[in-house]
Amino acid sequence: MIRNYLKIALRNLFRHKVYSFINIAGLSIGLAAAMLIMLYTKDEVSYDRFHANGANIYRITTEWINPDGSVKQGDGTTGYFQGPKFKDGVGEIQSYLRVRSDFRNIRQGTEIKGYEMLETDSNFFSVFSFPLISGNPATALQKPKSIVISDEMAEKLFKSTDVLGKTIEFVEEEKLEPYLITGVAKKAPQNSSVKFDFLLPMIVKNEAYQDKENWFNFFLNTFVVLSPNATQASAEANMQRVYEADAQETIKKMAKDFDIKENARYALQPITDMHLSTKFAASNGLTDASNPTFSYILSSIAIFILLIACINFINLTVARSLKRAKEIGVRKVVGGDRKQLIMQFLGESSVLCLIAFLLAIGLVQIVLPTFNQLSNKVLAFSYLFDFKLIVAYIILFIITSLLAGFYPALVLSGYDPIKTLYSRFNLTGKNYLQRSLVVVQFGLASFLIIATLTIYSQFNYLTTKQLGYDDKNLIMVDKWRMSHAQAKLFSDELLKNPNIITVAPKNGGSWGTVARVNGETQIDFAYETVNPAFLPMLKIPILQGRNFSPDFPSDSTQSVLVNETFVKKAGWKNPIGQEINFWYDKNPKYKVIGVVKDHHFNALNQEIGSQVFTMKPSNDYGRMYIKIKPNTEVASLKHIEKTFRKIFPINSYDYKFLETENLKKYEAEAKWKQIMLFGAVLTIFISCIGLFGLATLSAEKRTKEIGIRKVLGASVSSLVKLLSVDFLKLVGLSFVFAFPLAFYAAQEWLKNYPYRISIGVSIFALTAVVTIVIALLTVGGQAIRAALVNPVKSLKSE
Known part of the structure; x- marks a missing residue:
């Protein structure tokens, strides 16, 4: 019996190559996505569990x-x-x-x-x-x-x-x-x-x-x-x-x-x-701090893709049911009961899922390097054969087989044998389930397209927004604990090269402390140690007062500059001349001589904080900012390295471009942009191959109708419209459900950014246009092909 079921399953598989390819391709992609996410999630939850006394x-x-x-x-x-x-x-x-x-x-x-x-x-x-x-x-x-x-x-x-x-x-x-x-x-x-x-x-x-x-x-x-x-x-x-x-x-x-x-x-x-904690993240020497939200998003994408693939299987199997109606009728007449038919169709779906499962393993091996790059992992193919993952894959295989095959098996096994044998059977009615599944498919695809466009737009905003200072042609060279005398010597030597416009030192890393103002008010701030050349180099304006100046020797010991945010938090109306002192030292007090325009000294996923600039001689520098002439990178870097090694012979030399470092702050967004794009492309692809199959079957069912309409004078364009409009209505209906959910999800995601885009109508309009055009191309091609068939052949078809 099982051998017979297997023969029939394989025979149907090879006889209907197009539909078999659609189902296998969709399922294998969906299963591969699910396997990759299982690998990712397993790695995430396994962090730090290898210690013998870990509990x-x-x-x-x-x-x-x-x-x-x-x-x-x-x-x-x-x-x-x-x-x-x-x-x-x-x-x-x-x-x-x-x-x-x-x-x-x-x-x-x-x-x-x-x-x-x-x-x-x-x-x-x-x-x-x-x-x-x-x-x-x-x-x-x-x-x-x-x-x-x-x-x-x-x-x-x-x-x-x-x-x-x-x-x-x-x-x-x-x-x-x-x-x-x-x-x-x-x-x-x-x-x-x-x-x-x-x-x-x-x-x-x-x-x-x-x-x-x-x-x-x-x-x-x-x-x-x-x-x-x-x-x-x-x-x-x-x-x-x-x-x-x-x-x-x-x-x-x-x-x-x-x-x-x-x-x-x-x-x-x-x-x-620690690894997945958002409250107490791994830091200060600990690495790889992550966020469980990443796993949730990736898992959702994998479920979307697998669900769409299963929907394809269900839709195509039910749509093809008319072609197998006589087979089912004969089996019932010769004694086959419904249970046997259900087992047969479930067996067929299992064979197809098994082939897709094996192909999925191959796909995982092929795309794993790309996936590692996108997810910042070093997962190996051998991880697939972990015992727990093998159990998870078996469960996934069983669930997919049942999900894809159970409903079609119930529908097909329930046909009336008398109607099917006398060709009186037709899959009539509104086909609500089939239509609903198409709506779900394109709803999920539209959701992911909107998510992708939102991330693209936010990433573009983060990387193109004006930061409030000029980061072009600026090279940074680190030298830990660089004294003010060393900084001056380094600067003087660098400026001997005509390609170098200006040089300014600053403290290394991020310093922060607390100041007391107006007697009691405490303000946390970023503590910057600079010299008079720093602000003019970056073109950061002084809104009130003046910059540090060598003409005022007391500036290095008694004066500070503050930014606009500091002034707002202090509640000052006239900041020039106000005094602050640091929490760890009541004396001396420092006088505000200037107010610096707010600028984004941190990434744009953080609000602009308070800043205080000082020239305290006791604060060492840690980084030299070097402004060079455009298109002189090679010659300038050669001179910078030679000068550094001459003055600091037993220190490591390294350089960075400030503009490049600013872009690196958004590497996470860049990777999510790529991940969402791949997810959206896969969902659209699987949805479209499913729609292609349904359109093909629809055209086959209506072969005689198309022939009669052509004989009566129907044009090709009217026939294409006839065959396409129903599917396009379903795609349009998917927007009704997808757009509100996508808008809510995008708004929630954007709340993580204090500086963000506004979600406009353009994103939804573009999504609608892209989805409809893709669906129209998918369905329209089959519709045109069916409309061009000679009506003589159409009317002779059986």
Whole structure:
């Protein structure tokens, strides 16, 4: 019996090649999309689950609570204090481990190269499950100037992993210091929030543990290991108790001296929650912070594509049912019952799904590199054969087979054998289900087209909007802890080249602190250390007052510039001459000498914040901005590198173009633009091949009608209209449902951006035009072909 079902299934498959191709192509694309999203989701939820003691590892998080009980801000950072203090005072905590990021220069051959590194406590390898290839995990990070490197970095630096006992020369205070390699670790897994090429021992001076103001320093990650029987809630309560008891006097002092009214609240975050946390994201040395929204969006796209493919199968199978009506009638007359017929048709759908499933595996292998590029993953094809994923694929195969084949099997097996054998059977009625499925198909496709156009428009807006300053032909060169004297020397040497227009230093990285104004008002702001050339170079206007000037020596010690947002937050009507002082130092007070026009110094997904510019001699610079003449990049860069290596011979050299760095801020949007475009193209493609099949069957059913109409004088255009208009009505109806949902989804997504486009009628009009044109081309081609057939042949057809 099963053998007979299989024969019939294969025979039908090869006899109707066009419809078989449509179903297999649609299903294989849908299944491939689903498999890729399963791979992505599996990787996302597997982060940090490989640690042997992972169930008991937590990260300490901090929230600042206002006097009214509301949360001011919070993140996953702590300082030197929290780990040892909580270990000593909280019985549930077995051990602690601190991790912080650092950037250090090392000598690599004849060059100096800069690398990201991690500083950590000596018990790193007992808390985390990172195996050492060589070295003792218990002692590898105990001594100063020791270092553990990854096997990948060992191969890069020494062309071997047998490097235990060798040294790496670090640049420290303008001289080279040797560090002893005490361990070689395997490269961290892809699904780890802690990744490293270099591990350095964290050296903390005893004085740091004596100063209780360090309760208020936050710059690293602290992990704790709880006892197996301990509860998270109990540990958190005891942590808060220890903090409030030990820091009681310090809290009062900070409130009195610096008007800090907020209080810290400590909690624990399971290490397995870090990767997908939107509240306490992985940062400060931790990598790959993600957002579960990405998984939701990708999963939705995959479901859309698979659903559309299943709709194609159902529509085409039901539409083709008239051609199999006599077969069903004969089977029923000779004793076949409905259960057997259902099994036969389900078997046929299963065979077709199996072929599509095998093709989908091949598709996944082909597109996986592109998918990795779009999703910032390094997923391997071998991941497909993970046991849990294999089970998931089997379930997916079963669900797809049932979803695609169950309804057609019920419809086909229910035909009346007498009517079918006497050719009195017709699939009459309004075919509401078939029409509804077409509406759903094109509704989903329209939804994705609108989403794609919205992301495209927002991305274009972010990358073309005026930032309030000139970032063209600006090169940035980093030099950490560059003194004001070094900056002047570097500037003077650079300006000797006629291709360089102007040079200006600035602090490296992002600095931020708090100022007190008008006696009590506290304002958070970005703290910029510049010189008089910086603002004119970037063409940032001074709206009130004046810029820093060498004609006023006191500018470097007593004066600041503020931006418009700072003035608004301070509530000043006449800002020039107003005074501010930093929260950590009541004296000296700084006088405002100018107001700088607001500009987007951060990405456009952040609102413009407060800014304060200073020339304090005690603040080192970290970056040199160099304005060059257009079309002189090669010659200018050659001079810049030569000058840098001359003045800073044992520092790593690197350069960036400011315009390029600004565009990199929107890499996530660029990738989502591509992902949504692929999703929209696939849904349109699958929908159209389904519509093509339905149009072909519709034309076949109406062969005699078309012949009679032609004999009676109907034109080709009228016949094309007759055959196309019903399908176009369904496409138009899909807009009624898709457009409101797409508008709501787009509005919700755009709320993530303080600076965003407005969704206008043009996006919906373009979507409607594109969808209708594509549908018309798909249906119209078949309609024209049917209308051009000789009516003699049409009337003779059976």
